[in-house]
Amino acid sequence: MIQTEVRSWDRQRTARHERLGRAASLAKGKQVQASDATALLEALLQPGDRVCLEGDNQKQADLLARALAAADPARVHDLHIVQSGIVLPEHLEIFERGIARKLDFSYSGPQGASIARALNNGRIELGAIHTYIELFARYYMDLTPHVALIAAVQADAQGNLYTGPNTEDTPTIVEATAFKSGIVVAQVNRIVDRLPRVDIPGDQVDFIIEADRPFYVEPLFTRDPASITETQILMAMMAIKGIYAEYGVKRLNHGIGFGTAAIELLLPTFAERLGLKGKIATHWALNPHPTLIPAIESGWVEQIHCFGSEVGMDAYMAARPDIYFTGRDGTLRSNRMMCQNAGLYACDMFIGSTLQIDLDGNSSTVTPDRIAGFGGAPNMGADAHGRRHASDSWLKAGREASDGNIAMTRGRKLVVQIVETFGAGMAPTFVERLDSVALAEKLQLELVPVMIYGDDVTHIVTEEGIANLLLCRTREEREQAIRGVAGYTEVGRGRDRAVVQKLRERRVIRRPEDLGLNPLDATRHLLAARSIRDLVGWSKDLYRPPSKFRNW
Amino acid sequence: MIQTEVRSWDRQRTARHERLGRAASLAKGKQVQASDATALLEALLQPGDRVCLEGDNQKQADLLARALAAADPARVHDLHIVQSGIVLPEHLEIFERGIARKLDFSYSGPQGASIARALNNGRIELGAIHTYIELFARYYMDLTPHVALIAAVQADAQGNLYTGPNTEDTPTIVEATAFKSGIVVAQVNRIVDRLPRVDIPGDQVDFIIEADRPFYVEPLFTRDPASITETQILMAMMAIKGIYAEYGVKRLNHGIGFGTAAIELLLPTFAERLGLKGKIATHWALNPHPTLIPAIESGWVEQIHCFGSEVGMDAYMAARPDIYFTGRDGTLRSNRMMCQNAGLYACDMFIGSTLQIDLDGNSSTVTPDRIAGFGGAPNMGADAHGRRHASDSWLKAGREASDGNIAMTRGRKLVVQIVETFGAGMAPTFVERLDSVALAEKLQLELVPVMIYGDDVTHIVTEEGIANLLLCRTREEREQAIRGVAGYTEVGRGRDRAVVQKLRERRVIRRPEDLGLNPLDATRHLLAARSIRDLVGWSKDLYRPPSKFRNW
Incomplete structure (x- = not known):
């Protein structure tokens, strides 16, 4: 029999615990104040991380986008963004500021021109443009997020999430991240005692942040x-x-x-x-x-x-x-x-x-x-x-x-x-x-x-x-x-x-x-x-x- | 403006409550005794129902399969089975006894010959043979189950499920059923106070039955x-x-x-x-x-x-x-x-x-x-x-x-x-x-x-x-x-x-x-x-x- 390498098999889990350790002082239970969102991301993220900042043609984890765009590029840099939509100005700002470098995505509505410019001037290194489920498929293959920053309507203290009518990409993103020793951070419109229903079980969610306003949703499918x-x-x-x-x-x-x-x-x-x-x-x-x-x-x-x-x-x-x-x-x-x-x-x-x-x-x-x-x-x-x-x-x-x-x-x-x-x-x-x-x-x-x-x-x-x-x-x-x-x-x-x-x-x-x-x-x-x-x-x-x- | 029909828009939800009402006496909270499984299904099911009896090339909701096969065909008949695998003898027995009539499925390992015979003698009316995700896709389009009979490793009293390593088809089946006013019945190996993790939130599950033995799993992917x-x-x-x-x-x-x-x-x-x-x-x-x-x-x-x-x-x-x-x-x-x-x-x-x-x-x-x-x-x-x-x-x-x-x-x-x-x-x-x-x-x-x-x-x-x-x-x-x-x-x-x-x-x-x-x-x-x-x-x-x- 061939000699096997000496190797540890839980490096991802160890890294996860180190990240959680760095962020521990910012959280009470799973709850983090909105004003600490940038500090939380700076504590969690490591250069080169694959990050899914939830956003598609409709819902946007906009508070988390702003928090990430405000991060210190000396601490958070060279991220690999793997997400459905590049839609908010902050999604581009993350690249302009050097916080992220590489991009795999599916859809860019209003930001199509900015992406073309950023590609042209070398601010974005393009992986590929995908269809939605093609990118989702890669979350389970070779583009698994290390950190997912998602949006939900409500959370309870245990981190159970109610995503409401705009459930959209959330279960797919969370499953890929949470079951590969990644970190899941959710912005929610409200933290409540009892959820109307559970869309995401709390043991898949690490941090919840109550936002000052509901997450943004674009009315893209209304034609007068x-x-x-x-x-x-x-x-x-x-x-x-x-x-x-x-x-x-x-x-x-x-x-x-x-x-x-x-x-x-x-x-x-x-x-x-x-x-x-x-x-x-x-x-x-x-x-x-x-x-x-x-x-x-x-x-x-x-x-x-x-x-x-x-x-x-x-x-x-x-x-x-x-x-x-x-x-x-x-x-x-x-x-x-x-x-x-x-x-x-x-x-x-x-x-x-x-x-x-x-x-x-x-x-x-x-x-x-x-x-x-x-x-x-x-x-x-x-x-x-x-x-x-x-x-x-x-x-x-x-x-x-x-x-x-x-x-x-x-x-x-x-x-x-x-x-x-x-x-x-x-x-x-x-x-x-x-x-x-x-x-x-x-x-x-x-x-x-x-x-x-x-x-x-x-x-x-x-x-x-x-x-x-x-x-x-x-x-x-x-x-x-x-x-x-x-x-x-x-x-x-x-x-x-x-x-x-x-x-x-x-x-x-x-x-x-x-x-x-x-x-x-x-x-x-x-x-x-x-x-x-x-x-x-x-x-x-x-x-x-x-x-x-x-x-x- | 054209006159709209007078119509009620929650017939499915009303039917759901009627089914639950018929079954109420059999359950304590969400728990039903294994010995009452057939009675539960007889109370829940209606002729013509689309039923997904979970089973694929690996895991099998075998207790529920036996319970359904034992149902009284005078009460439960003409079901439309929509499930990944026709694998257990009971899956065929359901058709032989007239409990089910129509079949849409993906895989039949050991039962391939029996299915061909049942098609030939008119016991099975075949919808189509699918790939797995093609059938899953139809759960969300035109083959949404009225009742899903699934298998999990553990449940708690609230009906939260731990599906364990064999999660497989379960989340896909449950989501289609639970969010279209259907009924979800889970057989579990054990009911516990605290689950190791939550794979299916309890508010998507209506009944849990502790089985006398762990659900069957076929070791299909082992080659010596x-x-x-x-x-x-x-x-x-x-x-x-x-x-x-x-x-x-x-x-x-x-x-x-x-x-x-x-x-x-x-x-x-x-x-x-x-x-x-x-x-x-x-x-x-x-x-x-x-x-x-x-x-x-x-x-x-x-x-x-x-x-x-x-x-x-x-x-x-x-x-x-x-x-x-x-x-x-x-x-x-x-x-x-x-x-x-x-x-x-x-x-x-x-x-x-x-x-x-x-x-x-x-x-x-x-x-x-x-x-x-x-x-x-x-x-x-x-x-x-x-x-x-x-x-x-x-x-x-x-x-x-x-x-x-x-x-x-x-x-x-x-x-x-x-x-x-x-x-x-x-x-x-x-x-x-x-x-x-x-x-x-x-x-x-x-x-x-x-x-x-x-x-x-x-x-x-x-x-x-x-x-x-x-x-x-x-x-x-x-x-x-x-x-x-x-x-x-x-x-x-x-x-x-x-x-x-x-x-x-x-x-x-x-x-x-x-x-x-x-x-x-x-x-x-x-x-x-x-x-x-x-x-x-x-x-x-x-x-x-x-x-x-x-x-x-």
Whole structure:
């Protein structure tokens, strides 16, 4: 037998106890004063630590972000940040001040430009940009946090946490950290004697800090029906009649955008008249979109599981426990890990919008100077090769894509891009080359940031029609199918009219009239709600929109 | 505005309270006597309920399975069973007795033949066969359990649960059930005053039953090194030198089998001499394979996250917290959902064996009369199109598969099948047509049960050599590459010798001698452990194999 090394096997646990020892004087039990938060982090953290500072596209551990950004870089430096979202100014400040050096993340909304700058000037050493569950997966593999700084609604003295409707990433982060001898610090809105429910057991939590104000939540999934255009309504009608109805899509995810909001608001009107109730859109992996309220109230929706919550929706969801997942306390339980898995493996369709689409159908939300990150779309918008259960819509998509090998029928997930041919500022959506290619060159990224690869996209919906890429048999056909719905963009004008005509005859391309739709019927009267106020009415005043969405 | 239906929105919660009311007389607090288990289930369950009776390839809620199988079919009937494993005789008995009718599941080890018979005689109405996380995903979408019957090690009076090393599926099942107004019943080995740690908060658990004996766990991942053949050792040498080393694979999953066990036992010997320590196989998503002990003890392994535990391994893992995920109490925390995600999104390689491979590289573990189910392999053995982070091995595989579109470099997961050309009973592994095709016809399944589709397979390793399918450019090339390593099977003898020779020149096929390996060197002396007893020695007596693996 080979001689084994002499080695200790509990170095992580020893390090944990040393960290706890350094921080002991700052805590009473598990409680630390908010004013001592920076001192706590300085005591706990060691250079090179992997740190997850909880933040995604919604909830933010903002007190802890401020505390970390205020740390002394002589004591806390070269951290490796591994977290879903780079969203708050403090998330960048941590890099600017040298407290952190390396970054692995998923999503950056408002900070996309700052991240690109920080990469450019060497302030950030980029690991990779991930999808949410890809980063979560690495928490259990090679990016396990040494320290997790998380946010919850309430804690009790034992450190049990109530994360409330915005549970989101918390259980996934805490499990990876706590069970690998890491340290978990929670900011909470309030410390109470008795929690309404326990989302995180106290023995996984080391420190709790009562914050001076509730943790920040961004209302990212609210779209005001007042801003939905008739073009978007036409596209929504085409999607419902040409895709939802044709494939009988029952289990789905909607990305965020006015196109999908329009679809949600047409379910109780246009789709109802088509007799589709109960036949489409019954089960959802979805953030709590306020624009789905009319469909829920009209009895369209069986069940919704949520990645996170949405500002203003909590009371409505608590009053609809047959639809949403709620706890014994009555409030929503969200969970991004579970919901992303539902989106990957249990949904038959993902539909969302994007900024750019190239001739292969690759899409990107990157602009020349911004790294937006991926969030969840690459996961939801991917055909899961590990899926083994059938559904009618999945099989139909698979048959359309099939090369005729009948013995080996396989299904396909429907991955739909719904876009206007020209986006904000009249920038063309369809391009020969994604801006992300140039960005990748400039920043020397290993991979071009592509949101969804063309080979996973099955349909593109624009105001000109639907391109069904499943029915394309060659790369050239795909290109012409894309050009054929690209309108008056340069890509659209570069179409081969004869080929596009043939594709239309083969129903690869379908115009509104091919679907029996008259664009003149696409009016705002079709929307079940035409304003935020209408949504509040539908909700019987249970939906309480944030003030920026109120004009009454 | 459209008139909304008059509707109550808490029917599920009302039903829950009615169920609890019917069961109230059987419980003291949350505690129910084991002798009342059947009465409890009869009180709780309603015809048509979706029920998850916890059981996977390892742990089993066996007391609750017996209790359900003993229920009165006049009272409890037409259940829809939604659970990972159909493993115990009682799982089938439930269908034979008409207590359950419909089945959605993932894995059936020993019961594969019985399931096929029950499908055939109409006793089981099959929903679908899933991978584990695909079924978990559906718990949050359209297969949410009304009642979950689970197993834990300990409970306290409040219903908090310690699931111990075999946490496995429990948190995923409980979350889906408890947060959708379902009922959770836990059998526990012991009710105690104070738990070593809390894995499931008590407010998610309705009833606890102390069982007369610990829940059953199958030692599924133990392979006796004494049974490893020199052929398997040769294949392991090829895999290490021709794949692990060439791609620098650090993050990986091993399926179960003697081929992968041989690889594990060659790391501290053969691979060490190749200078590969620290360069390959450092981070794992893996069940606790005893055959990995020598590599761990030799300092090869940085970290392992586990789907579940393994009989006999608990004390060893508790003593190696730097390697394994353990709780504050010191014992392993496994989690199948998290580990399957790690396998999908954070691993660069999956390697496993199979029973049959066809000319397209599709594989199956189905035999003519058995439905084995899928377990986790289709998920682990799938290229994740949602992955957006790079690694050297992933990029190298992607480059090899690339069609030369450099602007859009994409990586590929390595998916390796390691098989002998002839399996048990000299049945050929390589076949023109999978037995599962005939089975699907016979049972009128919607899909042919395919474990891993050929388009996801990157390498096939046999005793004749390695076929690198990434380098094949046409379907014909793939077929000849497969035939070229298929030995003396009919498929192998059907090769086109000239084409195979050219594939070898292009390094698509590599023989042992092409890798600088002499088959005569493949002896059992290379194994770091040659018996279970050796493994116990390596573990410093911490590994305690079950008696069926002991011969001393």
